[in-house]
Structure formats: C-alpha cells, structure tokens
Amino acid sequence: MIYNRKCYILSVIIFLFIGISQPLSAQSIKTQKGEASWYGSKYHGRKTSSGELYNKNKMTAAHKTLPFGTKVKVTNLDNDESVIVRINDRGPFVGDRIIDVSEVAARKLEFHAQGIGNVKVEVLELPEDYKPQNAGIFTIQTGTYVTKQHAERLSEKLKAFDKHLEIELTDELVRGKKIHRIKAGRFESRQHAEAFNDLLKEEGLSGLVKEA
Template identity: 65%
Template structure:
C-alpha cells in the first residue's frame, strides 16, 4: 500500500512539474512562433477590439492570444518572402491552431489575402529596437490623391465615404503643372505601405488614386 501511494505521489509530482514548466509563448524567452495565420476585415471594421481600440482593417495591427497589447511583432510569410511589422491590439484567433489574426491590409502585404490562411513566422521585436525606431524622425504622412473637377470630386467623396465611413477626406484646390486642379485626398497614413495597402482595396471598387505624401 505504501509503495502504491509513493507511486501515485511521484506521478502527481511529475505531472505538476511538466505542466508548470511548459512556458507559454508570451512568458518564454523564445520570441519566435511558427504556425497558421488568418485575417479579418470589413465585417469587424470599426468594432471595438479587446484592447478597447476600434479595429481598422487598413492599419498594421493583429490579434494574438497571449502577447500583451502594444507588443510589436514581425510577421513573415515564407511562401511569398514578405514581412510586415504589426502591433498587437486584439485577442484571437480562436479557430483551430491558428497563432495570429492579421488586419486586412497586413494580409495583402503578406500575400495571403486571397488564400485566407497561411503558414507564417511571428517574431516579437525587442523593446529597445522598437524604442529606437519610435525615436527616429517620423516620415511624412501619406494620402491617396485623385484629380477631378468639383462634380467628380463630390461624387468620389460620396463613394469613398460609403466604402469606409471612418476615412478622412479632403477636397483641395491646388496648382499642378501650372494649372488649377481639384484633388480628393483620402486618408492619412503613417507609412507608404499602409497607404498602398488601402489603395489596393480601393482599386477593387474602382476608387483607387495615387499614393502621395500628405
């Protein structure tokens, strides 16, 4: 009987040790994770994320099950050799063994928009590297511009607002090559990559323009 109790006790101790010693992705020193990624888009655009922010399908953000909000990660799609740097601001994905849900803009940059799910590598970026990047001088903001007359500009603005009611819009009169033109300026993006990703979405609707510095 004593031997049986010892065996049971030993089994419990081993089980507890194994269970406690298995680190999660967020707690371990291993900053790389490989697995399936998916993306989410228009259906969730404008909704609150788990962090309290509004989800914007055009921004470089992602959902992860355990990483703290604000964590910056580099996501690479080996099939396309494309990478993006994303900020974690939501929880998920909760389907199968997927490890990350990226925004629609990020999915386009990674070359996985049409396939829906792809195998990726997720790397947590060092805080020092992120801090250094944030300390560097910010580049100019970018916008998507389309030349038009006033009637066309009003119609284009209406269609753009119907496409994305959160999209900042401006109709400006400027001199281009010595002549006066009306420009519709859509969005204000932190990088050219974000602007181009959104312009790709607009192209599907016949609303694309030219990415330019704001």
C-alpha cells in the first residue's frame, strides 16, 4: 500500500503524530464504527507490514493499531453482511477510514463496487503472543550527551522539525558520570520507526531505533 517513499513517510507522520493524540490500543478497541476501504490486484503478492505477502483472495485486513494476527469481525452496516478477517497489514492512512480489507472480503461484504463501506469492526481474538503495555512499542534514541545543554539543544531541533513529536529526556549514571539520553517518538512497529528515522536522517537528526 505504498505509492512512493515520500508519500508513505508523510502518511506515517500524519498517523503517528496527529492521530495518535488519542491512541487506540488493542486493549481499548472492542468495537469501532466508520468507513472501510479495500485493496486488491495492484498489491497482490507484495509484502505487507507484517512481512506476509498480500493475497487478495485471503480474508485479511489492514488496521492502524491492532496487533498482527488479531481476528476481527467486520459487518457492513448497510446490509448486515459480515466476515471475519485477520490483521496482517497497516493502514488505511486516508481520511478517517478505520480498516482496509482484502478484495475477497470486500466482495463478501458487498461494497466492492462502491469502494467504501460503512462498517462495524469487532475484535474477536488477539494473537496468543500479544503482550500489552510497551510490547511492540519502538522509539528512536537520537542522542547521548554529557551536558544537558547539548541535549536540550537537540530536543529543540526535534521539536522544530515536528511539533507533535514526543521527546523524552532522561538522565543516567554511567561509570559514575551523568549522561543525558534523548528518545524521540513512540511507534507501534519497527517499520514505522525506521521510516520516520529516515526522514530525520535527511535533516541530520536521526538515531538508533530501539524497543521502548
């Protein structure tokens, strides 16, 4: 679902730093209502965000936050048709759409021709290895400094780059000396963290992607 590198990175930024002001975690999402879209032949055989190859004939879907492997029931509110799909991709990053289903799922829900459907999404089953709290959360360690002044200077540059970016400045003792570490952002996948880090790299502000 990547049109080009720049478009993808901008989509990630919009989602992560504007839409995440009120994040929806796997624990908080039980039922959602909103617009659904679908994707098909253009992406058939391409790698999804989970690493799987997309198959337009399988009952899968893309969701912004639910863990990969989550099974959800999607119901078309206009005709009560429903399907069960497994989340294996990220998206959609267009407007307020809440889920992007496979082509076969869209056909069964009977909104394939329209392109958009009014749906309800219900979480049925989380993956067995799902861990709440910080599991699967990644951040970018953008710097380690001996002086707090230098750390604050970088923090200001990061804020100037994106005012929505969450910055964490921490102090640690290493061999008896205080050091200051800067962490930028909280990302729900390594892929999203790496994509944003690529954008920071163009401004000389990149760091190391680490699990939070």
